Amino acid sequence: MARLRVPDEDAMTDLTLSDLLNRVTPSPTLAVTQKARELRAEGRDVKALAAGEPDFDTPEHVKEAAIKAIRDGKTGYTAVDGIPELKQAVADKFERDNGLTYDPGTEIAVTPGGKYMIFATMLATLNPGDEVVIPAPYWVSYPDMVKIAGGVPVIVETREEDGYVLTPEALERHITPRTRWVILNSPSNPTGVVYGPEATRALADVLLRHPQVWALSDDIYEHVIYDATFCTLASVEPELKDRTLTMNGASKAYAMTGWRIGYGGGPKPLMAAIRKVLSQSTSNPCSISQWATLAALEGDHGFLGERNTAFRDRRDRVHAALNEAPGISCLLPQGAFYLYPSCAGVIGKSFLSRKIESDLDFAEALLEQEAVAVVPGTAFGAAPAFRVSYATDMETLEEACRRIKRFCESLN
Structure with a gap:
């Protein structure tokens, strides 16, 4: 076991840390963001393209709803899985946008962020050795959440030439008697890939042949989509609805990352298990954030199209610019606000006296030399590559x- 020496006023005390920590790594995205902050504090003009956070403000009517909730004294504990009004609004959203019908009382839960919805699900359902199939590139937290819950992440490589889409053949090969879950994320973080109806149907056909396998459909970027049609697994194949958790949240569509509200719909036994985890871990999501999210779901959505137009313009500009950099190649994403360029063409080249042997080296040297912060693809399970977030202003992106092009041109 790892031991940490913690000073106090009288003596040094041994703090024994959990073996669990040896299986978990800190978030690479947060680490890069923190390093960028430190360089800014030193006076460097850092261009940070690491954080997955919209640069738009939370809509005014949402902020006003939160202020009203405070003034109305709606600041006490709520039900562990959310206020009834918000759960009804979530059920209405699923039916309106996705054609999915859930009972708001027993089949809907609200959590402190979409991340905790996934985390609580893993805690509620995994036993030691249970396997969770995760296509790579993946959101950095999926494997570690599985490990914390005692499960085994089974990483399935996808290929750039296939558009980073999980094929039904690859999914079939990685399902075993121990497989408990498959995690699907569309639009994808980090690639921006969208699973259309045909690709989703093909994966659904595989899952129908394996009744022990459940599906977690992470739809958090549903409303950040450009050149594709959004669909979610349970709506494409209704027979899978009784073993699918369809989760979403307020963070990306409504620019409410700090408000920490996620939500999901699923079968009653699963949602009851999630509520049990919530009751002994979070007590309830923030009451003020819940009333704000209610206003977001029920209010005007006209701003979504305007923001997506801005995201699309940024995507197109950054995509073209990155493909002009020597050694960099990049697919055009269909959703979310990320690009996932390959940097295979610069591996083996040198920066000053250092050889770039990995995407980690590339990201570190880029930050050091040009003060541009990106997240290395190793963090997402697919290297050599890096993730760029274009959720910032055009001037910063350009x-x-x-700087990225200049850096690549400077490599020997």
């Missing part, structure tokens, strides 16, 4: 791309 300058960052100039």
Whole structure:
């Protein structure tokens, strides 16, 4: 077991840390973001393209709903899985947008962020040795959440030439008698890939042949989509609805990352298990954030199209600019606000006296030399590559791309 020496006023005390920590790694995205903050504090003009956070503000009517909730004294404990009004609004959203019908009382839960919905699900359902199939590139937290719950992440490589889409053949090969879950994320973080109806149907056909396998459909980027049609697994194949958790949240569509509200719909036994985890871990999501999210779900959505237009313009500009950098190649994403360029063409080249042997080296040297912060693809299970977030202003993006190109041109 790892031991940490913790000083106190009288003596040094041994703090014994959990063996669990040896299986878990800190978030690479947060680490890069923190390093960028430190460089800014030193006076560097850092162009940070690491954080997965919209640069738009939370809509005014949402903020006003939160202020009203405070003034109305709606600041006490709520039900562990959310206020009834918000659960009804979530059920209405699933039916309106996805054609999915859930009972708001027993088949809907609200959590402190979409991340905790996934985490609580893993805690509620995994036993030691249970396997969770995760296509790579993946959101960095999926494997570690599985490990914390005692499960085994089974990483399935997808290929750039296939558009980073999980094929039904690859899914079939990785399902075993121990497989408990498959995690699907569309639009994808980090690639921006969207699973259309045909691709989703093909995966559904595989899952129908394996009744012990459940599906977690992470739809958090549902409303950040450009050149594709959004669909979710349970609506494509209704027979899978009774073993699918369809989760979403307020963070990305409504620019409410800090408000920490996620929600999901699923079969009664699963949602009851999630509520049990919530009751002994979070007590309830923030009451003020819940009333704000209610206003977001029930209010005007006209701003979504305007913001997606801005995201699309940024995507197109950054995509073109990155493909002009020597050694960099990049697919055009269909949703979310990320690009996932390959940097295979610069591996083996040198920066000053250092050889770039991995995407980690590339990201570190880029930050050091040009003060541009990106997340190395190793963090997402697919290397050599890096993730760029274009959820920032065009001026910052264009300058960052100039620096990336200049850096690549400087390599020997």
